Amino acid sequence: MTLDGPGTRSRATLTSLAAELGLHVSTVSRALSGDPGRVSATTVESVRRLAEQRGYRSNLTARALRTGRSSVVGMLVPRLTDEVLATVYEGVDLASMEADYVTLVANTLDDADLREQRVDLLLGRQVDGVILADSLLGSNAADRLDKAGVPYVLALRCLPTGLNVGTDDLLGGRLAAEHLLSLGHRRIGVIAGEDRASTGVERARGFLDACAEAGIAIPEHAVVPCRFSVTEGARAAAVLLDAAPDVTAIFAASDNVALGAVGTLRERGLSVPDDVSLVGYNNLPMAASMPVPLTSVDSRLVEVGRGAMAALLDLLDGGRPSSLRLAPELVVRASTAPPRA
Amino acid sequence: MTLDGPGTRSRATLTSLAAELGLHVSTVSRALSGDPGRVSATTVESVRRLAEQRGYRSNLTARALRTGRSSVVGMLVPRLTDEVLATVYEGVDLASMEADYVTLVANTLDDADLREQRVDLLLGRQVDGVILADSLLGSNAADRLDKAGVPYVLALRCLPTGLNVGTDDLLGGRLAAEHLLSLGHRRIGVIAGEDRASTGVERARGFLDACAEAGIAIPEHAVVPCRFSVTEGARAAAVLLDAAPDVTAIFAASDNVALGAVGTLRERGLSVPDDVSLVGYNNLPMAASMPVPLTSVDSRLVEVGRGAMAALLDLLDGGRPSSLRLAPELVVRASTAPPRA
DNA sequence: GACGAGTTGCCAAACGTTTGGTTCACTTGC
DNA sequence: GCAAGTGAACCAAACGTTTGGCAACTCGTC
The missing domain is CATH 3.40.50.2300 (Response regulator)
Incomplete structure (x- = not known):
């Protein structure tokens, strides 16, 4: 049985750390940031130690609100019970994890209405980008994303136009x-x-x-x-x-x-x-x-997933990645043999 | 090719709607809320119309920051390429969608270190609750969630202690x-x-x-x-x-x-x-x-997923749901027959 | 001992919501 | 005709960050 109510001790925040150290919140923020340019080494050290000690973890929600980037990407699939898509997802997930992103999957069940709804859902969640792995030819999801200014990559399937990653x-x-x-x-x-x-x-x-x-x-x-x-x-x-x-x-x-x-x-x-x-x-x-x-x-489904995510990340960094077409490989097993004489 | 850069017209916001209508942002907020108790019917009407027209969509990030609830639940699974888990996920996803929640899946690959990392990831993302579908006996993920004060439900697998939903x-x-x-x-x-x-x-x-x-x-x-x-x-x-x-x-x-x-x-x-x-x-x-x-x-995997999510939602609403054990059903097909005489 | 450069840290605004409190005008009851 | 009540809007603070601007202090140098 889980306890209801909020956590016993409320989570450490930038502000709480600052108060405890007698520093300004902005200093603490910089000290913990990747490039603590404007704060002394000793301060950085003490801030980091306390943060560690208090189990501080940046509130991604607040950060997203401030920076306008959520570190969330969406992924549209027909359904994850399809092992093909689940495998691609695995690749996407691996790559996004490495980049400190998180992947929000949305099943469209190959239903046009549901797909629209799902795209809206993703947009409403402020995703930074989307991987389309469900786009049947003629899907309009791409248009909607274009309109919203959210970059996207097509995985597996491909559209005549558009950045896509798949196998040949x-x-x-x-x-x-x-x-x-x-x-x-x-x-x-x-x-x-x-x-x-x-x-x-x-x-x-x-x-x-x-x-x-x-x-x-x-x-x-x-x-x-x-x-x-x-x-x-x-x-x-x-x-x-x-x-x-x-x-x-x-x-x-x-x-x-x-x-x-x-x-x-x-x-x-x-x-x-x-x-x-x-x-x-x-x-x-x-x-x-x-x-x-x-x-x-x-x-090479996992690699397709990874590649799609890599391309999307590049896009998000302002790059201009090009479409990628991996070479498939034949794996010979027992189901093929010369025809009966 | 997607356009880079932000969307052409920046998204409508509560503030922009308020400005356009000459109303205060709080009034607009209330007008659009589920229970517009304190604002006149005519104002509600005009606000809603404009919102519709401008394609307003609440910024969930800001809302989450303010309310402390993200409307996101996490789900821990060994891996989604396992069709059993993918099916449970489908149920969870359906139920969360109906409740305007969104499900963030995390693959643990049945690796203890990765699982810990994933739990941290979910906590860092301010999930409101978690569905554990990977908990092998003796997992410590539950403890960590307890400590963080984040409610959780066990799906499919079950632990001697803890709220769980599964089949018998x-x-x-x-x-x-x-x-x-x-x-x-x-x-x-x-x-x-x-x-x-x-x-x-x-x-x-x-x-x-x-x-x-x-x-x-x-x-x-x-x-x-x-x-x-x-x-x-x-x-x-x-x-x-x-x-x-x-x-x-x-x-x-x-x-x-x-x-x-x-x-x-x-x-x-x-x-x-x-x-x-x-x-x-x-x-x-x-x-x-x-x-x-x-x-x-x-x-009844889909129902297990739905049930787990329902229980979690109940928990989040302050309820005290009890564990649920669905009755499985035998489906007879061609693979069984009387033994050879 | 004044000056410029560099270092270090504080200040404040902003992101878009939500929500308790306040204001103000208008009705109502006596 | 006035106090109380009510309906409808506004105000302001807060959630936790990030970040440009600014102030203060230290140093080395002339």
């Missing part, structure tokens, strides 16, 4: 294609991402481009669009297998989708990788620990 | 046991949770108690402790099958662990549910969408 999804798709082609697969199906999300579109395009360059045509009916979820993956795999039952390999635009596909394959008595090879995307921890470990394209 | 893990274990027993299973293995976490311990105990009451003894070697991850689940399942190869059913203390177990079973040529029935815990979305849909105990 075209290249990722290409890596997957080259892997399957080099194993000897020729009849390949693709479970593409959502049409609305730049990620899924580009992964599929990279894959198809690479196939085309190798002289392998993927018929249109072997490319099935799909939302990023396990159940959707299962459904899309069924559609794919109905339309192109002779495929020997499938590229799924996300690990979740691949997991769903595994279920469908299994239902139909097809085994991975003996009957059908499978490549996922993102290389989430689950990829490594699936019953049949999944070959997957690592999209 | 004893009952959950019991439900799983009753289900398997009623299907006719007699030789059952248990993959228990971590020893340090109250959840895992109680789930296993509830399960074993129910078995004992039914006259079925589970030998000690058929109970394997295990951390909550897929790979650990796979390992633990292997240990279990080595020690008790004749089990016809397995109860896993989490869905992730169950997923790991599926892999191990598969490797050994055992099929679910034909050879071995499997019950998971938490009923995450993945349970429903696994290749063989998993029977699982729904631990």
Whole structure:
């Protein structure tokens, strides 16, 4: 049971320290600041000692009010139960912690109204900047932030215009294609991402481009669009297998989708990788620990998060960071093998 | 590319509205407050209209400084990439949003030093209260919060002392046991949770108690402790099958662990549910969408989050909420069946 | 011993709210 | 017609910082 009421002893404040030391509050403030230019070394020392002793901690609220900077950044995500976003968040959080910032997440649940509400919420909280990790193509969140003069960075997804940090999804798709082609697969199906999300579109395009360059045509009916979820993956795999039952390999635009596909394959008595090879995307921890470990394209999500936060911090410092596109890496596991002779 | 520099027009403030209306700032403040008791209806009307027009939004920082309440609650979790915690967070977030609060998450990565640092961070940010969802038994975060006079609620995990909100893990274990027993299973293995976490311990105990009451003894070697991850689940399942190869059913203390177990079973040529029935815990979305849909105990994670936040809000309002223990529900799917004749 | 430079610390204003106290005019009751 | 009561607005202080300006004091130098 916690005690109600305020803390027993009220927290030490700049003013209380000043009083105790017989100094002026401004002197104390400077003594504790990063650059105690105008105060003597001995004073600095005594102030710091007392501060330590009293457990003084700067009141960030007051500081924010005075300086106009809250040291809070917002992050918009569809939902954190999506492990992809949670992983990006982890990177963002790490980087912001190092910079003494704090990250305020807001779930938009991919709902336009809710997103607006959430943006307002963040703006109301005086965030210094925002990381947009939910921006489907055509989102208007960016406009609103522009209008409010709050800088932002797009993470993972990307908009034609705007500063964005992500992995090269075209290249990722290409890596997957080259892997399957080099194993000897020729009849390949693709479970593409959502049409609305730049990620899924580009992964599929990279894959198809690479196939085309190798002289392998993927018929249109072997490319099935799909939302990023396990159940959707299962459904899309069924559609794919109905339309192109002779495929020997499938590229799924996300690990979740691949997991769903595994279920469908299994239902139909097809085994991975003996009957059908499978490549996922993102290389989430689950990829490594699936019953049949999944070959997957690592999209370096933590680094994307870190990079996005780094770019935002740069922006906040008046810099002009440029967009960053990390190179994905293929991680080969047991789910891919040469096609059956 | 975002514009740097502050917003073009500086945000409307109480003072600017007052100036424009020729009113005193305090009058404007009251007019916009929830209970505009001391100001005439016509004034309220005109103030509200102008506020709307200028897009006024209260500066929460200033308000926090003045009132000493930040409308921010902190939440300590091991990590949000754990879907269980992410789901609880979702509940917390929903409830806090409804109450015009905002939730600041802090990952502790189950590291003692980091946890301390994070608690400090939250305290430094003047959070009004904290939800502890990472508290392993013996954590000292609670003490620190007590000392600082910041109220807190334990979610999911529970400490012998302290206000906590969770599901009844004893009952959950019991439900799983009753289900398997009623299907006719007699030789059952248990993959228990971590020893340090109250959840895992109680789930296993509830399960074993129910078995004992039914006259079925589970030998000690058929109970394997295990951390909550897929790979650990796979390992633990292997240990279990080595020690008790004749089990016809397995109860896993989490869905992730169950997923790991599926892999191990598969490797050994055992099929679910034909050879071995499997019950998971938490009923995450993945349970429903696994290749063989998993029977699982729904631990109502979103509601736990909501409940924890509700309790915290009550506490903040000076109430004396009591601990809450929700009843879990068994969701039967394809992974359980009567033992082979 | 006066002067300039440098050092050290104090002063005061400001950030945008909230809120108890005060003022002032107007009604009301007798 | 006057005291009391009431409704509506204003006033000012406070929350804890930060920061430009300023005063005082110390030194070295001529």
